[in-house]
Amino acid sequence: MEKSLPSPTTQNPFSAFIKNNRGVLITILCLLLLPFALALVDGQPISSVLANDPGQSKFYQGLAIEIFILAIFALSYDLLFGITGLLSFGHAMFFGVGAYLTGIMLKSFGWGILPILCLVFVAGVIMALLFSVVLPRVKGITFALVTLGLAQVFYIVIQSRELADYAGAEIGLQGVTPPDFLNPISQRLRVYYLGLVVLFLVYFFYKRFVDSPTGHVCVAIRENEDRATMLGFNTFYFKLVALIISAITAALAGAMHGLFSPIIRPGIASSHYTIAALLMVLMGGIGTLDGALIGAATFRLLSFWLEKWFGGASQVIIGLVYILLVLFLPYGIVGTWRSRQLQIKQGWSNLISRFTGKRESV
């Protein structure tokens, strides 16, 4: 029997890229047009969007920026937890370090954006290396608890009185003024597009990573680490690579949060925030990447609308929704969709063949 290998695509890489990512590209297009669409629905002229006039469109742009930041955070968690299989309860620390570093450097030291981004990058690597000290020694739930401990230390430090001048203790870091060209109030549309660009750059970078030989080994480690070791992979290095990339991305999301939000609360470094990332990934579908984006959007929009409609009772309803999601979509939104896709396709082809068969017989 000859090779049944599907012949490698001979078309040029650009059209192949468009074909493979059709859904994502359509989503990006929709998001590009979203501010204007919202303005039109609201009855505002398009010029008002460009001028960043207050209104529905501007408000929803702000919400969307929050979702973009959450989505980057969720993506980074998905790489660690969903792809490589490392359950970390200290992920919010990466986010918190990014946010606080950005805020402190802007407010107290007056650094520019580029040096701050470099610093955040370096901080992400250092934190990943800190986590990696325990990486080869502990596995599974023990790793989760050790990372939780490390993150809690950071959470406590950030609220300490000694650092109150810089970090603002329990209240949080206030009065951070981002540079004018990135001001989330006066330049909302620009920040919106910037967030969108960063999000999808990270997304495509992650896609490529998961598709690369390194990413394949990471999946293999999630599946069966002992087997991967027996094959001859030094799994520690692969886990380290995933951890570093994940930490840098989470710190980047944190830096964006620090730029965008008017007040950096210590809560973003707490275990609640890690759980939020876990929840987003679980809702969207573990290890799917697309799921992280959809999970983040679902998470933020659900809490926004439910709070708007039900006020104080929203927490109970959110809990109920989560239970329903887990019950009916056990692999998350994207995960369940993918596993059902074949069935849906078969159903359609059955339907069509029955239909055409009938017509032929008539």
Place this chain on the structure above:
Amino acid sequence: MCRGLIKSAPALSITPLSRSSTTSEETAPPLLELEFETDNHIVETKRLGKEFGALVAVANVSIKVQPNTIHAIIGPNGAGKTTFFNLLSGNLPPSQGRVFYKGRDITHLPLHRTAHLGIGRSFQITNIFPSLTVLENIRLACQALGRGNFRFMRSHKYFKAFEERAWEVIHQVMLEKEALLPARALSHGGQRKLELGIILAADPEVLLLDEPTAGMAAEQVPELINLIREVQQTGNKTVMLVEHNMNVVMSISDYITVMHQGQVLAEGTPAEIAANKVVQGAYLGQLYTDLKVN
């Protein structure tokens, strides 16, 4: 022809070269043979032992494995065969003794290094990547010893060599039809073949197979055995296997080591082992008593 070799007898450390040349060996001076053999062993253990607390699982096992042979390790349940395999492959650190591979001491080598030396190991309980496809399973195994594992900005599609090698292996283990299915969708026999494929992908010189036919349907066993035989002969590989199925052991092995209570009870060719009274007592005898109980 009763030359069942009992461990303590002086002639026993001499390993017959092959089935056909055994008769001439007895007359040859032992010293010469020993010298010749030490040069030639691919795997050798020296007084290897493992204790779990008070339990001695393996004690003083010294064996020598000839290259390009199928060397079976048999013994009743609890004889320490799998523990011995774990010591060989480095999955467990030995309490005492050493393991040599081509004259090199590999006793305390990190687990992921042994694969790079050319030792592939299968497990009693199927050990694969269940949710990856057959192709991905085998491609990962090809990739393990190749270059470019950390080129994380390139698609795997650029690494054609791995893909081609993976398909070669898939043909070898006859899983073409299932190549794009997730491994967990395969039958048990299919998964055993896949695991063999994973090991073969790295083109090892020594294959350690822990009960390759365990749990397989009876009609699938000959297929796998032929496959192992074929792989060993065409690739000039050395196969060490632990096996319970006596028919399999007797038909394919060149040499057999019988273990009992953590120690080597006897060594020899299949014919010698079958004729060995001590082995019959310890191994087959136990089988008979098992039958009586049932």
